[in-house]
Amino acid sequence: MITKSLYFSAVMALTCSIGFGQDAKKQQDIKSIKSMCGCYEVKFNFAETFQYPKDTLTYKPSPTKHESGLEWVELVEDTPNKIVMQHLLIVSDDMIIKHWRQDWLFENTDFYAFDKNTSWKYQKRDKKDVKGQWTQKVYQVDDSPRYEGSATWVHVDGQNYWTNTTDAPLPRREHTKRNDYNVLKRRNIHQITATGWNHEEDNDKLIRDNSGKDVLLAQEKGMDVYTKVPDIKCIAAQNWWKENTVLWKNVRDKWQTLFDRHKDLNLEAKVDKKALYSLLFDLKPDTKKADTDAIIDKFVK
Template identity: 85%
Template sequence: MISKSLLMSAAVALTCSLGFSQDKKQQDIKSIKSMCGCYEVKFNFTETFSYPKDSLTYKPSETKHESALEWVQLIEDTPNKIVMQHLLIVSPEMIIKHWRQDWLYENTDLYSFDKGTSWKYKKLDKKAVKGQWTQKVYQVDDSPRYEGSSTWVHVDGKDYWANVADAPLPRREQTKRNDYNVLKRRNIHEITATGWNHEQDNDKLVRDDAGKDVLLAQEKGFDVYTKVDDSKCVAGQKWWAENNALWKNVRDKWQTLFDRHKDLNLEAKVDRKALYSLLFDLKPDTAKAETDKIIDKFVK
């Protein structure tokens, strides 16, 4: 027979464990949401090593140093899901809808990039994702890009999340490179005293139809987000207020496709036009039926 003291000890231990879990989750949420706001961003990429079969003809990617002003808008905030939309502010008159990141707590549904325009659906084990957050990164048209589940770490004054996930070629390389077809991204999101950093150590892979990978080259990425006053990003805030209904319709349509929990295969272009081009041309008051129709044309 179990004594009352043992039962009480077990209850206290469970209560402390639950309390620690909730405190940890709140720390995670604070870190994730701190990435919202107005930022001056420096994007830095350089190819570090290469392993081509023919080193005489191989041309490495050029080193990139670019800067931008970016508004990161919080568009969904629930205990288990945080959604943030990035907007590039080229000028007060020119705002470009950039990438989007969703954070889901203990998520078990994942779309893993395969190659080309195909993503494989994966069901994750509940035990494997306990206490973890999935980061789902989407392209400018809200189609999938890459996803991964990992634990936020808060130790020795550092707050970061690290993960490895396959992704399509980055936009900076899509029109310049065709000698590899998968970018294996090692991503670290670290919160800093002045904002946050997105650090990357990536593999450029050649993946064949059997799923075999050959390493072509590696690159280092280091994107520095420095927080500035929100007033510098007023143009982005206004643009989102005018256009958010349109893009909610787009997100909702994609969600119905993701909720099928099936592999996703997309067309790169329809009538010689990319999906983002068609969506960017729409007016803010475009009906959902129209955006649904456009997206459906790209789903195989």
């Protein structure tokens, strides 16, 4: 006979076991995410695979792209529910380019979904829809929003990966060259490997009208391969970040106040014929926060 006390003990044991399993899974997620930090030799590869234009005679597909570089991924913030990583591209010891940034948030419910052009729609999701998931929020070089999506990290058969589909602006490699589409639907896969990690993409180039209707123009395949190398090879980027960390924290903090309004976000592409990243990149490391705030405010409609 199962007594009331024995039943209670069994339920408590099962509850503790489930809780332990969930915590172990989360710690495994965190380990995978943070393993993307460090010094990497990166190969960027993109190829347009299929085209669906109405005018097939004049359409020009994007050329296949193969580029490489040395990149430092700095761990900027590390808390149980938020991990912030800044990518820094090393052109030379004297030329460091602040590249993209990725934030990982556990069971996040606040989203900025890309609409088209320079507009993002705020969305609030239910907690049950993101239970156990991590949101990857990707930012432009000036820390303005780019794209974000939520999904579960998978650890099975020796594989560790996260995959998500979400809308995004045109990639930097195309936004100054192409104006025949305005949304890139990204299928992102981040996979941890024995030598580093891969960022695999299967993307749709979409034409989105004001009613939200999409027309598929073309598709592309992307494969960015990050191969781990000794951290000392990225010492120039590490030193650059130490010198500029306060400036960019001020920029991130300003953007966060805008995100915390939980309202749709519409930005100007340029102000006085200059892009936001151009103005911020020209600033000295000791620029006051009031000055960076003022620059960003000019771009918010």
